[in-house]
Amino acid sequence: MSDHHDAHPVGTNFYTDQRGLKSWLFTLDHKRIGMMYLATTMLFFFVGGLMALLVRLELMTPGQTIVSAGTYNKLFTLHGAVMIFLFIIPVIPAALGNFLLPIMIGAKDVAFPRLNLASYYIFIGGAALALLSIVLGSADTGWTFYTPYSIRSATSVALITFSVFIMGFSSILTGLNFIVTIHKLRAPGMTFYKMPLFLWAIYATAIIQVLATPVIGITTVLLVIERTLGIGFFDPKLGGDPVLFQHFFWFYSHPAVYIMILPAMGIISEVIAVFSRKHIFGYKAIAYSSLAIALISFLVWGHHMFVSGQSELSSTLFSVLTMLVAIPTAIKVVNWTATMYKGSIDLKTPMLYALAFLFLFTIGGLTGLFLATLAVDVHLHDTYFVVAHFHYVMMGGTVMGLLAGLHYWWPKMTGRMYSEKWGCVSAVLIFLGFNVTFLSQFVLGRDGMPRRYYDYLPQYANLNMVSTFGSWMIGSGFLIMTIYLLGSLSRGAKAPTNPWGGKTLEWMTSSPPPTGNFETVPHVTEGPYEYGVK
Amino acid sequence: MLGLLLSWSKPNLPAVSSFATNVDTIYAFIFWVSVICFIAIVGTMTYFVFKYRRKSENDKTPYIEGHTPTEVGISIGLFVLVMGLFYWGWVEYMHSRTSPMNPYEINVVGQQWSWNFQYANGKRTQRNIHIPVNTPIRLIMTSSDVLHSFYVPALRLKQDVVPGTYQYLAFSANTPGEYDIFCAEFCGLDHSAMLGKLVVMEAEEFADWQDDMGKYAKTAAAGGTQASGKSLIEQGRDLYSSKTCSACHSDDGTPRVGPSFKDLFGKTEELTDGATITVDETYIRDSIVDPNKQVVKGFVAGTMPTFKGQLNDDELNALVAFIKSLSK
Structure with missing residues (x-):
């Protein structure tokens, strides 16, 4: 750990303490590593977003619009793979978590700073392999890599799945680092129940990362062995079982959905409390529901396989267990809403995104009920209803949570304020565009349009056109955001220590924080949400 | 609203x-x-x-923990x-x-990128499946290459087809007409072109269609359908002789090296490893292509050679239909 913060003159921060490219490439400072993750993952978000716009453009009209079927199949595969593995899994834990976790518990850094830097380079190595595989023929299997098609596809599936294997280690090591940090490095007085809920969420996420990620690692290795050496694990032609692959894949990838959403839920807890000036409603209920979701998430993977040929008994059990997820999820939503009761609600950009999260995630959660119900899922499985559902959860949930957090902590991370006016404009544009894009897809799926379709029947044409218009609104919203956020770095007003009136520790240190985070070790006496008159 | x-x-x-x-x-x-x-x-x-919109920086809020x-x-x-x-x-x-009693069975084989259907009387169609109205139908489905999913939105039914196994769908359609069939599991380049129609016909019309009679008399050569002249069971019986199954498996209960096919289908058998199975379409298929996987107690593993690669999906379906016909 860096133990030389008192050697620095007052007024410097972790950006200005050291200069030069080398000071970044070899940094052990969690904030710098967090910022490098943020820049990297946002770059991949941009790449994945461009692919999404191309996918929507192709689907604007039936038949060929801009690309061939082969190119389209690669585009939607890469959109999914890039968004999932290079953006949405790492972005909140590795970028915001890295930057904020040590500060929020009053520590100087994570428990293992060198391991932290190693995690970043492992991630970069995996990402480089993924990009290489795109150059060397890409993949056209869908991000789920279902066998036996993924065994037989002529595209470079082995390389892209191997990159997933590599990036898995980054995820495991980050999770491990965070678990140890939370257990060992909390400042005096910072008990578990005085931790901000964002940290409970990161903690629950870290447990899933450590326990579930090895399974996708093994699965991708088996897939690579089968493709390169012809040993039959999954291809019936070689004596394998294709459905086994689905079990392995979802045993990781379903918990991974909660790796994606839980940290965003943590952000929402922070933002709603701060911008309502209220104690969070049901602190323990929210904290425990994170752990409950983490636990149940391991037991529901078979709900992706109701029509795969798995036994009726399996489907029955997975349907029951999936229904249980509704309870801790609903508890959170109710508690966030109740937190606003009799509050002093300030509709700044972070709060707008938190409200957008509540609106969209509620729809995402409720449409999950349709899919958890066996008979209804038989109809809706693999249609656009599922596409709409997971975009409501992943983009309406995780990305809105990320944007709330990004705007909330932007002054802390960069030391600059962004334009509130443009923040508002872009939030409204993204929110409306999102609903135009994806509400229409619920209707398409309900009426039977299968997903991963390059071409579609005429009855689906109108709503596909609508959905494509929506994607342009989302794109414009993000374009505006990119401009005002990057612009704030040079032209934004200097951020005060605590612009929003937050009570958590990151708001007790300067913006941006000094290298060691605090001038003196903080002593925690109060909880994170001590607002209001007792 | x-x-x-x-x-x-x-x-x-x-x-x-x-x-x-x-x-x-x-x-x-x-x-x-x-x-x-x-x-x-x-x-x-x-x-x-x-x-509760913020009115001033000094708004007082109550302290509520939950x-x-x-x-x-x-x-x-x-x-x-x-x-x-x-x-x-x-x-x-x-x-x-749950399968209905005495359903009308049709074999379905998915392949990149079409649906193939085999009817009891030996008739085959591609893309479009014809069924009689208000009749319990059972589809016995497999794939000859990768995963596909047989999806009929008008029935709200969908089932993945998995190479090497049989999957089933059971239903009864109550309104004549033509309804879309989609492939719902991504299967490669022309996944979105793997379409077809479920053609629900009045019973008499279906009978005419199946036997190339009446107004369907001349369509056999034209419309992508083909009649083989032999029923599925007869085709299976031919294979039973020509592939020399009959050398080891009798069709009348006579004991030979292997189990007799007489009354085999639907029977519950104990395996050499102590497990019990019910002889269904998948078990018969497995026993032809991978005979040592599940050996019935009393028989010796390694006796039967594999027929993997020697029989295509259509032929396997015919053999299964033949063996089923020996149980009543």
Whole structure:
């Protein structure tokens, strides 16, 4: 750990303490590593977003619009793979978590700073392999890599799945680092129940990362062995079982959905409390529901396989267990809403995104009920209803949570304020565009349009056109955001220590924080949400 | 607003089976439950945003940590609701998974990128499947290459087909007409072109169609359909001799090296490893292509050679149909 913060003159921060490219490439400072993750993952978000716009453009009209079927199949595969593995899994834990976790518990850094830097380079190595595989023929299997098609596809599936294997280690090591940090490095007085809920969420996420990620690692290795050496694990032609692959894949990838959403839920807890000036409603209920979701998430993977040929008994059990997820999820939503009761609600950009999260995630959660119900899922499985559902959860949930957090902590991370006016404009544009894009897809799926379709029947044409218009609104919203956020770095007003009136520790240190985070070790006496008159 | 919600409350699709109608009912129920929950959450949120909008930096807010009875109450209420939902969906699902008595069986083989159908009388079609109205139908489905999924929105039914196994769908269509068939599991380049029609016909018309009689007399050569002249069972009997199955398996109960096919289908057998299985289509298929995988007690593993690669899916289907016909 860096133990030389008192050697620095007052007024410097972790950006200005050291200069030069080398000071970044070899940094052990969690904030710098967090910022490098943020820049990297946002770059991949941009790449994945461009692919999404191309996918929507192709689907604007039936038949060929801009690309061939082969190119389209690669585009939607890469959109999914890039968004999932290079953006949405790492972005909140590795970028915001890295930057904020040590500060929020009053520590100087994570428990293992060198391991932290190693995690970043492992991630970069995996990402480089993924990009290489795109150059060397890409993949056209869908991000789920279902066998036996993924065994037989002529595209470079082995390389892209191997990159997933590599990036898995980054995820495991980050999770491990965070678990140890939370257990060992909390400042005096910072008990578990005085931790901000964002940290409970990161903690629950870290447990899933450590326990579930090895399974996708093994699965991708088996897939690579089968493709390169012809040993039959999954291809019936070689004596394998294709459905086994689905079990392995979802045993990781379903918990991974909660790796994606839980940290965003943590952000929402922070933002709603701060911008309502209220104690969070049901602190323990929210904290425990994170752990409950983490636990149940391991037991529901078979709900992706109701029509795969798995036994009726399996489907029955997975349907029951999936229904249980509704309870801790609903508890959170109710508690966030109740937190606003009799509050002093300030509709700044972070709060707008938190409200957008509540609106969209509620729809995402409720449409999950349709899919958890066996008979209804038989109809809706693999249609656009599922596409709409997971975009409501992943983009309406995780990305809105990320944007709330990004705007909330932007002054802390960069030391600059962004334009509130443009923040508002872009939030409204993204929110409306999102609903135009994806509400229409619920209707398409309900009426039977299968997903991963390059071409579609005429009855689906109108709503596909609508959905494509929506994607342009989302794109414009993000374009505006990119401009005002990057612009704030040079032209934004200097951020005060605590612009929003937050009570958590990151708001007790300067913006941006000094290298060691605090001038003196903080002593925690109060909880994170001590607002209001007792 | 209500009109819009009403139009969203159920699929805008024909519903041509009782399962389809029931799925729509459950769909509508979940839809209205969702609308109520959504209004409760988002309506409350919106109300709070207007009512408790910050008026000054010095706004006083009350200190409320939570309310445990509310949390417990909501949890219990939701538990009851989602278990009820599970149960309703489960009952309908299990109903759809139960095969009717004496169904009309059709073999389905998915391949990149078309659907192939084999009927009992030996007739074959591609892309379009013809069935008689109000008749229990059972599809015996497999794939000759990668995963596909046989999806008929008008029936609200979908089933993945998995190479090397048989999967089943059972239904009865109640309205004549033509309904879309999609492949719903991504299967490569022309996945979205792997389409077809479910053609539901009046019983007499279907009989004419199947036997190339009446107004269908001349279409055999033209419309992508082909009649082999031999029924599926007869084709299976031919293979039974020509592939020399008959050397080791009798069709009349006579004991030979291997089990007799007489009354084999549907029987419960104990295996050499102590497990028990019921002889179904998948077991017969497995025993032809991978004979040592599940050996019945009393027989020796390694006796039968594999026929993997020597029989295509159509031939396997015919053999299975033949062996089934020996059990009554």
